[in-house]
Amino acid sequence: MSSALASVLLAGACIAVLTVTPRGLHRLELNAGGIAKEVQCAWSRWMAKRDGVIVISRGDPNDRAIALTFDDGPHPRTCTAILDALKQEKVHATFFPVGFRLQQNRDLLDRMIAEGHEVGNHTWDHQRLNAISPEKARREVRNVRTFVYEHTGIVPHLVRPPGGSYDTRVLQIIRDEGGAVCLWTANAGDWKKMSANEIVDKVLEQIHPGSIVLMHDEFMQTPEALPRIIRELRARGFRFVTASEMLGAPPPPFQAPALPPRWNIAGLSVMPSSDTPPA
């Protein structure tokens, strides 16, 4: 029995345990509501629990892992080119799509999943969650989660609030929806319509071990820059992981779990001690 599982069973407070990483840096536990309630790690500057929500902006600074992330898609042309580049370079990345665009481009969602990428949640309408009513903010998060789950059987547990904007109320909503917040370390600035060369330079100058790179699924310069970024970073000894892998979790399952969504937080193996999870 793992130490984390033992400690939780002894504590008696939790009925589900999520993971113990191979490096033992941190662990997540679920309470009866399916909410991750604890995180321990050696690099808390970059991964913290705020108002009960895990907020990650970087991985382990001692590990030469990089997470590439793509926001605001899927746009048919750019997303296809990004997926082609990732496939060619054999890299798994994390997409933070917008719900209404997923609805219009379900084939691209299927392709992301089929090719081993992680899908997160960037709200349904790309709303600044701290600037709208709590009810609307909750719908913005929940509707993407529901759509992706119903379409793929996978729960997009990582939420990236548009603009990186959040407050205590937004964190509480994300917590209640069973999510964790994924921010970024390096900003490619590709939304400024930079050239591919400028994007390459901008990313490379910000890279450190554990960097989470923010790029966008919107402009063709991004997929144009991608192979050069990947090859240069590999030459510097970096490897590529999804955001969940950087968080210490195994990759999310790529097939529908036979569990209700809130029991699949973090895409990890859930071990309920009761046969009947709460609704």
Ligand SMILES: [Zn+2]
């Ligand atoms: Zn965005």
